[in-house]
Amino acid sequence: MADSTxxxxxxxxSGTGVGLRxxxxxxxxxxxxxxxxxxxxxxxxLEPGGPVKHALQTIRQDYVFxxxxxxxxxxxxxxxxxxxxxxxxQLGEELDPIFVSDxxxxxTLNGQHYNELLPLPYTEDSLKHICDRILQVQDILNxxxxxxxxxxxxxxxxxxxxxxxxxxxxxxxxxxxxxxDVNNIYVSACNHGFDSNKYLSNIDFSRVKEIHLGGxxxxxxxxxxxxxxxxxxxxxxxxxxxxxxxxxxxxxxEWDNDIPALEVLQQQASIAEDxxxxxMQEALLESA
Amino acid sequence: xxxxxxxxxxxxxxxxxVSLREFELAEEIxxxxxHFTPADRIKVYQHSISGMxxxxxxxxxxxxxxxxxxACFANLANDYLWSTHSRKCTLDQYGxxxxxxxxxxxxxxxxxxxxxxxxxxxxxxxxWHQSLFTQDDAVFKLEDLTDLTNQHxxxxxxxxxxxxxxxxSPYPVYDIWLSHKNAEPKETYQPDLQHHYHIIYRMxxxxxxxxxxxxxxxxxxxxxxxxxxxMEQQYEKETFVGLYELPSMIQSGWVTGFIADHxxxxxx
Ligand SMILES: [Fe+2]
Numbered sequence: 001m002a003d004s005t006x007x008x009x010x011x012x013x014s015g016t017g018v019g020l021r022x023x024x025x026x027x028x029x030x031x032x033x034x035x036x037x038x039x040x041x042x043x044x045x046l047e048p049g050g051p052v053k054h055a056l057q058t059i060r061q062d063y064v065f066x067x068x069x070x071x072x073x074x075x076x077x078x079x080x081x082x083x084x085x086x087x088x089x090q091l092g093e094e095l096d097p098i099f100v101s102d103x104x105x106x107x108t109l110n111g112q113h114y115n116e117l118l119p120l121p122y123t124e125d126s127l128k129h130i131c132d133r134i135l136q137v138q139d140i141l142n143x144x145x146x147x148x149x150x151x152x153x154x155x156x157x158x159x160x161x162x163x164x165x166x167x168x169x170x171x172x173x174x175x176x177x178x179x180x181d182v183n184n185i186y187v188s189a190c191n192h193g194f195d196s197n198k199y200l201s202n203i204d205f206s207r208v209k210e211i212h213l214g215g216x217x218x219x220x221x222x223x224x225x226x227x228x229x230x231x232x233x234x235x236x237x238x239x240x241x242x243x244x245x246x247x248x249x250x251x252x253x254e255w256d257n258d259i260p261a262l263e264v265l266q267q268q269a270s271i272a273e274d275x276x277x278x279x280m281q282e283a284l285l286e287s288a
Numbered sequence: 289x290x291x292x293x294x295x296x297x298x299x300x301x302x303x304x305x306v307s308l309r310e311f312e313l314a315e316e317i318x319x320x321x322x323h324f325t326p327a328d329r330i331k332v333y334q335h336s337i338s339g340m341x342x343x344x345x346x347x348x349x350x351x352x353x354x355x356x357x358x359a360c361f362a363n364l365a366n367d368y369l370w371s372t373h374s375r376k377c378t379l380d381q382y383g384x385x386x387x388x389x390x391x392x393x394x395x396x397x398x399x400x401x402x403x404x405x406x407x408x409x410x411x412x413x414x415x416w417h418q419s420l421f422t423q424d425d426a427v428f429k430l431e432d433l434t435d436l437t438n439q440h441x442x443x444x445x446x447x448x449x450x451x452x453x454x455x456x457s458p459y460p461v462y463d464i465w466l467s468h469k470n471a472e473p474k475e476t477y478q479p480d481l482q483h484h485y486h487i488i489y490r491m492x493x494x495x496x497x498x499x500x501x502x503x504x505x506x507x508x509x510x511x512x513x514x515x516x517x518x519m520e521q522q523y524e525k526e527t528f529v530g531l532y533e534l535p536s537m538i539q540s541g542w543v544t545g546f547i548a549d550h551x552x553x554x555x556x
Contacts, residue, residue: 043378047421049450050490054424071377077292081377109299113374115382116337118298126291154298154329155319158289193321221323222332 013037013064013098016213016251016269016276020065024262025055028063033262035269037064037098039252043071046087056095066099066210066252067092071113072137074147075120075130076106085140092141099210101146101179102137104130104167121156122166127173134174146209147171148179151187151216151225163188164202171207178203181212182242183235183254187223196238205246213239213272214254228257231268236275243279251276289317302334304370341369341382348383348417351468352410355403364393380421387411405459412461415453415488416496422450425544430535436546442517444546446510446534451490452542454507458483462496491541506530507542 017037020028022044027033038059045056056065071084092100105117120126138144149167161169171178180203189196215229231239231253243249253268294317300306301314311327318326345365346353353361368389374382387410394400394407436444455462462484485504487497499507505526509519519527530537537543 044380046378047380048423050421050424051492052421073377075291077295084377106295108377109295111375112299113377114299114302114337115340115374115377115379116333118295118333121289121291121294123291129291153332154326156294157317157319158294191324192319221328224332 013066013250014248016253016272017066018253018262018265018269019068019255020056020059021256021259022052023259024265025052025059027262028059029055032062033266035063035266037066037250039066039068039254040095040097042067042069042088042091042100046084046091060095065095065097067095067097067101068148069100069102070115070117071107072102072133073106073108074102074133074137075104075118075126076108076133077129078108078111080133080136080140081108082140085137089141092143099146099177099179100141100143101148101210103148103150104163104170105150117150117152119150119152119154119156122159122161122163124160127161127166127169131170131174134170134176138174138176144176146177146179147174148181148212149184149188151181151184151191151223153191153222153224155192162194162202164199168202168204168207171204176207177209178207179210179212180208180242180249181214181254182238183212183214183216183231184225186232186235186238187216187225190223197241200238200241200245205249208246208249211239211242211249211251212254213251213268214256226257227254230264231271236271239272240275240279243276244283247276247280247283298330301330302337338366338369341365341374341379344379344382345386349386349410349413351413351465352406354468355406355409355464364390367393383414383417387414405457405461405464408457408459409461409464412455412457412465412486412488412496415455416494419451419453419488419490419494422490425449425451425541428538428543428545430538433535433538440546440548442520443515443548445513445515445548446543447545447547448507448510449489449541449544451488451494452507453488454504454511455486455488455496456484456504460484462486462498465496487542489540489542497540500529502526502529503533506533507537510543 013036015036017039018035020038020040040056045053047053067088069088088100103117104120106120107114107116107118120130134145134147147170149163167178185196185199189199213231213235214225214227215231217224217226217229251272253265255265297314297317300310314330315326318329320326342362342365356364368386372385372389387407390407390410394404485499485501487499487507489495502525506529509523509526516527516531534543
């Protein structure tokens, strides 16, 4: 089994970071904002050179990074893309991320790349399949990875497991970690009609290493995980419950479309940190 | 149902040419709720896939988009997506075949006939985008050129910047590109007999420079890996111009080093 301590020399992270997007790179370079860590979308930075790459290398001197990937197609049936994984590993050697994550989904079939997080049926079959692939990826990258629960818009008639059970089993069998996206839980819960709190009360928090928070868009008969809004009140409520379960887990604000000024993301991060502090204080008072 | 079959059924339903029976098959394997039918659920993914690829196209081909307008560009981007499909798990090379694909569309559709120059404009935009992300080059100092030519003469093989791309067109697409970048509307261009040659390269930012056909030809010869001596033998005129321009090519970062031909592969 891959040992994360072998390849991961980055220091531990805490607090709430933000997803670093192209439009904020100059701001970060010149203003050194008070943000504890950044997550970068790995797939956007696999190019061999150029000004953006240089900027990331400079920023990395002052901030810890985590890598968030979307291209592994972990639930796919096509062979794993070894070249892509090698590129991630190479970038990892350059930027030494604290975490590397991808999603519980597939995105490729018969050599066709949909570049989308497509949902899997939650069956024993697909559980075994994805675990085998995660183990292979971890061997190639020589580190444990984090798997994120996706937001989804369809589920399969032949699924036999709930997503939380699937996530728990997957983390155990593949000896990987979980990136728990609280907004995705809420979006999927609304789209499929399950209870978000039930999800949270069943997830194995000992495997959760990072939390994502983002904003959805209400499309009337469903919620779209558009990452283009502030985090909703309902998701803040769920976050409170999450933090109650695992107060120390680092969080991340994701905003990918109609991206506002970095200060707006920092404000969202400070709301998350306020909730964390309040929840911890309340827990202390209760135990006293 | 095995994993592969369920993925095949679902993905088939995203395709624009899906048959009714195939779509029904996908609906049958998906859970439904009263207000959110399987068909609507499939459409969410279909739109998301199109939207994701559209956003990349919009970023890589911004001037093509300006010229065609949002609706027309969106239609073309969607047709391109579903007729060619993304070939990589990342989107950094997405759009590479768009200029060639546009060539075919312009031949096929009368409504696009006025945009005869568009494939070349797309090629220019693609070159610009490519240049931005290429590998960094070693720096070669102009001062070292004299020593090097004294030592090796014309056995030197010039090495070009990774960021350098050649672009030529019978249409002044660079002027069109420039005017749109400055947000100045321009009349549809009528072709003339002139041909236009450009070098796309990256210094701090990506630059596009108009060059003579001779300079263009010299750079093309450099790409073939010929030594200056071989070039001189076969292409006297181009090599003469190239050698004259060599110092400025080094200063522009187009030529980034030399290999001594008799020491095959050895960077000097
Ligand atoms: Fe997320």
